[in-house]
Amino acid sequence: xxxxxxxxxxxxxxxxxxxxxxxxxxxxxxxxxxxxxxxxxxxxxxxxxxxxxxxxxxxxxxxxxxxxxxxxxxxxxxxxxxxxxxxxxxxxxxxxxxxxxxxxxxxxxxxxxxxxxxxxxxxxxxxxxxxxxxxxxxxxxxxxxxxxxxxxxxxxxxxxxxxxxxxxxxxxxxxxxxxxxxxxxxxxxxxxxxxxxxxxxxxxxxxxxxxxxxxxxxxxxxxxxxxxxxxxxxxxxxxxxxxxxxxxxxxxxxxxxxxxxxxxxxxxxxxxxxxxxxxxxxxxxxxxxxxxxxxxxxxxxxxxxxxxxxxxxxxxxxxxxxxxxxxxxxxxxxxxxxxxxxxxxxxxxxxxxxxxxxxxxxxxxxxxxxxxxxxxxxxxxxxxxxxxxxxxxxxx
Ligand SMILES: *Cc1c(COP(=O)(O)O)cnc(C)c1O
Numbered sequence: 368x369x370x371x372x373x374x375x376x377x378x379x380x381x382x383x384x385x386x387x388x389x390x391x392x393x394x395x396x397x398x399x400x401x402x403x404x405x406x407x408x409x410x411x412x413x414x415x416x417x418x419x420x421x422x423x424x425x426x427x428x429x430x431x432x433x434x435x436x437x438x439x440x441x442x443x444x445x446x447x448x449x450x451x452x453x454x455x456x457x458x459x460x461x462x463x464x465x466x467x468x469x470x471x472x473x474x475x476x477x478x479x480x481x482x483x484x485x486x487x488x489x490x491x492x493x494x495x496x497x498x499x500x501x502x503x504x505x506x507x508x509x510x511x512x513x514x515x516x517x518x519x520x521x522x523x524x525x526x527x528x529x530x531x532x533x534x535x536x537x538x539x540x541x542x543x544x545x546x547x548x549x550x551x552x553x554x555x556x557x558x559x560x561x562x563x564x565x566x567x568x569x570x571x572x573x574x575x576x577x578x579x580x581x582x583x584x585x586x587x588x589x590x591x592x593x594x595x596x597x598x599x600x601x602x603x604x605x606x607x608x609x610x611x612x613x614x615x616x617x618x619x620x621x622x623x624x625x626x627x628x629x630x631x632x633x634x635x636x637x638x639x640x641x642x643x644x645x646x647x648x649x650x651x652x653x654x655x656x657x658x659x660x661x662x663x664x665x666x667x668x669x670x671x672x673x674x675x676x677x678x679x680x681x682x683x684x685x686x687x688x689x690x691x692x693x694x695x696x697x698x699x700x701x702x703x704x705x706x707x708x709x710x711x712x713x714x715x716x717x718x719x720x721x722x723x724x725x726x727x728x729x730x731x732x733x734x735x736x737x738x739x740x741x742x743x744x745x746x747x748x749x750x751x752x753x754x755x756x757x758x759x760x761x762x763x
Contacts, residue, residue, distance in 0.1 A: 369406045390725055397424025400744050400751050402730060412730045413755055418563070418595050418708070418742040421622040422668055429625060429664050436660035443656060445649065451659030458666040462604050465617055465633035469643075470654025470662075474594035474620030475509025477630035481557070481616045482513045482531075484634060484642040485588045489554035491641055492586075498554035499533040501545060507564030508557070508592055517557050519565070539570055542577045549581070555588040555616075556581075560606035563595035563742075566735050567703050567710030575612040588615040588638060594630065598622035599669060599745050601706035602679040609705070622745075627661035629654075674745050682706045684749050685741065688756045696763050709741040710734055723762040729755060 368376075368391060375393045395405040400423055402410045415421065422429055436451060443449055456468045471477045482500065489498040502508075502517035509515065515523060516530035524530060535548040539562060556578055562568040582589040591614035596606040598619060603609040605617065615638050620630030630653075634642070652658070669675065686702065689711055693699040700712040713720075716736045724731050734740040743751070 372404065372406055375405070390722070392725065399423045399425070400747055408728065410725070410728050410730045411751060411754055411758070413741050413743040413747075414730050414732045415622075415742055415744045416626070417732065418600060418621045420625055421599060421674065421745040422625050422665065422672070423744040423746040426625075426668070428668060429661075432660050432664040433627070433657065436657055440656045442652070444651070445654065449656045449659060451656045451663050452654040453659075455654075455659045455662035455666065458663060459619075459623075459631065459633070462666060462669075463617065463619075463633055464605075464608065464613060466636040467634050467639035469632050469648065470658060471620070471630040471632065471650060472628050472652050472658075473509070473630050474592075474618065475511040475514040475630075476650070476653070477594065477618035477620055477632040478508045478514035478517070478557075478592060479511055480632040480643075480648060481590050481592075481618050482517065482555070483648055484616055484632065484638060485555035485590060487647060488588055488638055488642040495552070497533060497552055499535055499550060499552045501535050501537050501548045501553060501556045503539045503558045503562070503565075504536050505539070505562055505565030505568070506557070506559055506592075507562070508559075509594075539568060540574045542574055542581075545578055546581065549585065549587070553585065553587050555590050557590040557592065559592045559594075559596060560610060561596035561601065561705050561708055563708065563740070564734055566712070566738050567708060567740060569703070569705045570610070572610050572612070575610050579612050582615070590614060590616040590618070592618050594618055594620040595742070596705070596708055598665075599674050599678055600708045600742070602675055602682055604669070604675060606705070623665065624658060624661045625665045627658055629658040629662055631662075672746070678707050678745050681747060681749060681752065685709060685747075685752050688752055689741070692756060692760065692763075695760075698763070704741070707741070707743060707745055707747065710738045711741075713737045713739070720762055724758060727758045727762060729758040729762075731759075 372393050393405045396403050402412045504519040506519040508518045516534050537544040537548045560570050593605050601609050616634045618632045623629050689702045693702050698713050704710050717733050717739050721731050732740050
């Protein structure tokens with residue numbers, strides 16, 4: 368590491384709160400699927416800012432759309448309409464199969480809104496204030512208090528208790544565990560169709576179908592957190608479309624803004640008509656003109672560049688190459704995931720391996736101590752997958 372990078376890292380450690388064990392690089396710019404640090408070293412990026420930069424770095428159409436909007440109007444209050452947010456909402460509504468959109472600034476905030484909508488829906492039915500939510504073990508929904516309350520990782524929750532209360536945990540792909548947590552107070556079931564942080568675990572279709580039927584029967588709202596697995600990652604714009612099991616409320620973020628902080632919670636008309644109304648929820652920045660312009664352009668480019676078709680084409684190749692790698696190395700227990708959201712499960716901690724890869728110019732990230740997560744830009748090509756496998760193989 369050069370002197371300049373070392374100096375920046377020291378300054379960062381002196382000024383920033385120590386909530387991350389950061390990798391020792393200072394990133395400067397990106398181009399396509401490559402990133403460059405401030406000393407000019409090039410990295411192949413299989414993280415995409417954690418499933419954010421779907422379109423790749425320095426996409427000129429996307430950048431131009433943002434620059435144009437900056438020169439026009441960056442922000443205005445949600446008490447007024449703005450064209451970029453209207454265009455984005457229209458596109459998102461059509462593409463997601465949902466009917467109503469509320470823009471937020473992040474995934475966690477989208478989850479907060481989803482939880483509030485579900486509680487309000489139940490409150491309007493019976494006026495009770497003790498409704499319960501069923502969430503999944505090993506889930507991840509964000510770090511704010513509501514989102515954290517439904518996050519199935521006790522280590523993340525415990526220091527900050529008490530949580531929002533009346534949350535019960537069940538196990539993904541174990542329908543009986545969900546059924547056993549249902550009471551006459553249950554207002555929502557929250558789950559990720561593909562658990563990300565929790566270890567790249569796809570829901571099984573029969574499990575989702577059974578939960579859907581249960582929710583229909585008991586008028587419980589089904590909430591899908593598509594913050595990580597949505598926006599094309601599974602080869603469908605949203606994972607529910609791949610499964611054919613539609614939620615009542617859905618959240619999105621990460622690749623929705625492709626770098627501009629942006630999230631959304633969406634719902635069906637039925638929930639929209641019977642939950643949050645004027646005065647119930649709000650945000651200063653959420654869905655401002657810059658964020659709207661970002662989402663609008665991202666959704667336009669997904670279509671124009673045939674991103675979903677591309678993911679469906681390259682994802683099986685990534686799976687195949689990872690499977691081959693797993694077969695060659697005893698330390699790899701299994702590969703799992705869906706689309707361009709894959710994990711390699713090792714029999715040992717992966718932090719050393721990730722650091723060796725970084726030194727060789729490959730950016731990877733973990734999901735839990737023993738899993739390497741692969742969430743590259745969705746524009747990744749087979750040659751990049753070959754390059755990644757080559758470096759990873761050397762590191763192994
Ligand atoms: C990242 C993530 C969140 C939280 O999003 P932030 O934008 O970091 O608040 C929520 N749910 C899932 C599934 C995520 O992967």
